[in-house]
Amino acid sequence: MGICHSYAPDGRCISLLKILLTNCCIYDCSYCINRSSSNVRRARFGIDEVVKLTMDFYRRNYIEGLFLSSGVIRSPDETMGEMVEVARRLRLEEKFSGYIHLKTIPESSADLVEKAGLYADRLSINIELPTDEGVKKLAPEKRPETIRLSMANLRRKMEEKAEPTLRTKKRERFAPGGQSTQMIVGADKTSDDGILHTSARLYGSYHLRRVYYSAFSPIPDASSS
DSSP: OEEEEEEEESOOOOEEEESSSSSSOOOTTOOOOOOOTTOOOOOOHHHHHHHHHHHHHTTTTTSSSEEEEEEOOHHHHHHHHHHHHHHHHIIIIIOOOOOEEOOOTTSSOOOHHHHHHHSSSEEOOOOOOOSSSHHHHHOOOSSSHHHHHHHHHHHHHHHTTTSSOTSSSOOOOTTTOEEEEEEEESSSOOHHHHHHHHHHHHHHHOSSEEEEEEEEEOOOTTOOO
């Protein structure tokens, strides 16, 4: 947990409360400190705790929004459901008008992703690594084609919601800040040119607002620490 800086769709630099709902995870991605085989101390926030923390920080003007991510607990749908519920309570029960960025889990149901878009300003699906080969080697439980399909479905949903409805003649609210992604760089042997080629393809194929890069940091003895 911490406070990070990001940019809103209008270009403003804003402070966000960045929270991992849990560092428990069913996946064993070799580049992640929170992989299932890593002997790290596990923790998990409850939905009420995240809502309260966010509102407390927001009311004190420490933050202007929430960036919520999570390890995968038991199943993608269970985890995504909890993150969506946090956003729903903030918007509908707390009348939170700040910025919300939700990480979206590729294999979660279309219904949950649609609900996420109703409450979040931006959604993001991590591409994980620059190449399919890298994902298959370092995150073998994840499927690159499933990740891309999820990004494509999210793009289609955004395009669908961007059209004015026949009844109201207005656009429905759905993740007005668009979608973004993040990739780990340095975990495999992909060249800078290869990374930029992948990024260009992602921008073009899925109309991303931004590709974020996270430098790989080797994890010494993570399985026995």
